[in-house]
Amino acid sequence: MTEVNAILTVASRDFLKLLRDRARLGFSIVFPFIFIGLMGGTLQGNLGKAAGFNFIGFIFTGVLGMTLFQSAAQGLISLIDDREQDFSQEMFVSPISRYSIVFGKILGESAVSLFQALPMFVLAAVLGVHLTLPMLVVMLAISILACFLGAAFGVSAMSLLNNQRAAQQIFPFLLFPQFFLAGIFNPIKILPWYLAPFSLISPMRYPVDLLRGVLYAGRPEYSKIVLFDPLTNLVVMAAMFVVFLVVGTALFVRQETNR
Amino acid sequence: MAPGAVPGAVHPLSWPDSLRRYCPDVSEPVIEVRDLVKRYKKADKNAVDGVSFSVQAGEFFALLGPNGAGKTTTISILTTTLAPTSGQITIGGADAVREAAQVRRQVGIIFQKPSIDRNLSGEENVRFHAILYGLYPYRPFFRMMPVEYRRHVTDLASLLGLEEEIFKPLKKMSGGMMRKLEIIRGLMHRPKVLFLDEPTAGLDAATRRNLWDYLREVRAKSDTTVVLTTHYLDEAEEADRICILDKGRVVKLGTPDEIKADLLQEYLVIDAADRPALCRELERRGLTVRESGPFHVILDGRSAQDVIRSLDTELTVLRTHAPSLEDAYLKIVGTEME
Numbered sequence: 001m002t003e004v005n006a007i008l009t010v011a012s013r014d015f016l017k018l019l020r021d022r023a024r025l026g027f028s029i030v031f032p033f034i035f036i037g038l039m040g041g042t043l044q045g046n047l048g049k050a051a052g053f054n055f056i057g058f059i060f061t062g063v064l065g066m067t068l069f070q071s072a073a074q075g076l077i078s079l080i081d082d083r084e085q086d087f088s089q090e091m092f093v094s095p096i097s098r099y100s101i102v103f104g105k106i107l108g109e110s111a112v113s114l115f116q117a118l119p120m121f122v123l124a125a126v127l128g129v130h131l132t133l134p135m136l137v138v139m140l141a142i143s144i145l146a147c148f149l150g151a152a153f154g155v156s157a158m159s160l161l162n163n164q165r166a167a168q169q170i171f172p173f174l175l176f177p178q179f180f181l182a183g184i185f186n187p188i189k190i191l192p193w194y195l196a197p198f199s200l201i202s203p204m205r206y207p208v209d210l211l212r213g214v215l216y217a218g219r220p221e222y223s224k225i226v227l228f229d230p231l232t233n234l235v236v237m238a239a240m241f242v243v244f245l246v247v248g249t250a251l252f253v254r255q256e257t258n259r
Numbered sequence: 260m261a262p263g264a265v266p267g268a269v270h271p272l273s274w275p276d277s278l279r280r281y282c283p284d285v286s287e288p289v290i291e292v293r294d295l296v297k298r299y300k301k302a303d304k305n306a307v308d309g310v311s312f313s314v315q316a317g318e319f320f321a322l323l324g325p326n327g328a329g330k331t332t333t334i335s336i337l338t339t340t341l342a343p344t345s346g347q348i349t350i351g352g353a354d355a356v357r358e359a360a361q362v363r364r365q366v367g368i369i370f371q372k373p374s375i376d377r378n379l380s381g382e383e384n385v386r387f388h389a390i391l392y393g394l395y396p397y398r399p400f401f402r403m404m405p406v407e408y409r410r411h412v413t414d415l416a417s418l419l420g421l422e423e424e425i426f427k428p429l430k431k432m433s434g435g436m437m438r439k440l441e442i443i444r445g446l447m448h449r450p451k452v453l454f455l456d457e458p459t460a461g462l463d464a465a466t467r468r469n470l471w472d473y474l475r476e477v478r479a480k481s482d483t484t485v486v487l488t489t490h491y492l493d494e495a496e497e498a499d500r501i502c503i504l505d506k507g508r509v510v511k512l513g514t515p516d517e518i519k520a521d522l523l524q525e526y527l528v529i530d531a532a533d534r535p536a537l538c539r540e541l542e543r544r545g546l547t548v549r550e551s552g553p554f555h556v557i558l559d560g561r562s563a564q565d566v567i568r569s570l571d572t573e574l575t576v577l578r579t580h581a582p583s584l585e586d587a588y589l590k591i592v593g594t595e596m597e
Contacts, residue, residue, distance in 0.1 A: 002393035005395075009391055087374060087379070
């Protein structure tokens with residue numbers, strides 16, 4: 001029970017920090033406007049007709065999946081920096097297990113990402129993306145899974161990048177290519193042979209595709225946009241989550257004391 | 260009474276100095292470090308190189324040394340945040356490597372860098388600590404916490420004069436006040452050993468004094484063993500024993516008086532208007548003298564009173580020089596550096 005209480009404490013601290021950080025809260029409202037409003041709007045105006053589908057919905061699902069995944073992953077990476085800062089030092093000398101710290105951090109950063117993504121749904125609706133209540137419920141459920149996958153990816157990255165400098169330099173290279181390989185802003189239905197395998201191993205691709213599967217279900221453009229059926233996406237996400245979490249946590253715990 | 264204390268037993272802190280100094284094995288050591296070695300990955304030499312010492316329950320033990328001596332590495336290993344390369348460490352009977360969680364339950368630590376989360380309130384910092392140590396179940400708000408906890412926090416707040424501020428974000432709290440809050444938080448789970456890793460670094464003189472007054476009060480009330488690392492030698496002077504580390508090794512271990520006595524001599528500084536007469540008189544009395552005026556007369560076990568009484572020349576300067584720990588420390592570390 002102590003470990004459950006500790007996990008909730010670690011998680012709630014992350015969420016409280018978000019609520020008290022006005023700049024971060026403000027950014028989470030401006031950010032979707034830049035990507036979905038500005039980028040989606042310009043793409044729709046210029047390429048929408050030629051592509052044969054609405055780019056605002058396409059960018060909305062892409063940016064939603066990306067934000068959830070990236071924010072959760074970055075939250076976990078911050079543990080490297082945090083280890084020698086403020087309250088995190090306290091966590092590492094307390095009698096709770098390293099696993100509880102990691103699980104608490106996953107839960108907390110997932111909640112933070114989800115909260116930051118909520119304005120996107122409002123903006124998408126304002127910009128005319130057709131969202132019904134059942135669609136919203138399913139998309140929120142997928143959003144939670146996207147957060148967990150991003151956080152587990154963050155744990156693995158964190159276990160490999162054992163100092164803050166390495167994290168700052170290398171982590172963007174693990175995320176940035178995924179924006180294009182996962183088709184956040186660009187369709188990836190057709191890819192050159194040398195990019196296809198890299199796209200397939202990009203974790204961000206699967207939650208984004210799952211979200212698009214919900215938005216475009218039953219519509220003529222479904223086959224032009226959606227890459228895999230929902231079950232395949234779910235199975236791949238589950239497998240990646242387990243591998244990232246188990247390997248990442250084990251490496252992190254070992255590395256923590258063997259510095 | 261402290262948990263585990265024997266009824267009627269006198270706590271080591273209240274023993275007379277003579278008993279504590281000459282009977283160090285009266286109580287079981289709470290910390291035992293044997294042949295501790297730590298070599299960081301990719302380093303070509305050991306950061307800690309065969310360090311051994313033990314600390315008795317209730318003792319105030321100071322680790323001194325220049326930057327890079329291995330103090331923080333030693334403390335990190337003792338608090339289980341770093342694994343040793345080799346050696347044995349037990350704290351409160353638990354092995355620091357195999358029984359890390361048990362060790363963590365028994366220790367509190369005040370880090371070099373503040374470990375208070377400035378985004379949270381003082382109360383939230385204390386609450387999160389208490390929950391992490393399993394003292395109370397998780398509750399998202401103060402008013403949902405058990406009465407016992409709420410009363411405890413209110414008492415702590417009034418002790419610090421922070422009745423209102425404790426519920427506000429900490430951004431405006433002074434450095435000294437935050438250090439006090441960290442100490443209060445570190446003692447919440449009643450640790451057997453409190454590690455203080457340069458707790459007063461960066462604090463002004465008045466805040467340092469105030470914090471030490473508070474720490475003395477805490478020690479007197481809680482029977483906690485204190486292990487301190489510091490750069491301020493006047494702080495270490497109060498310790499029961501001092502361990503001086505340099506280049507990862509123990510170069511001196513003992514009470515402050517022992518360390519000073521081993522290395523430095525007490526002397527009398529005297530001078531006279533008629534210097535040649537005084538010089539001849541000192542020579543006649545067979546006193547060891549350094550400097551050519553004012554003269555430094557080495558006491559060599561004699562009392563200052565005896566020396567003065569034996570002199571007829573009228574003195575114009577008279578003072579005694581008692582060596583400070585800083586003199587001893589500089590002598591040790593200076594010798595090592597040469």
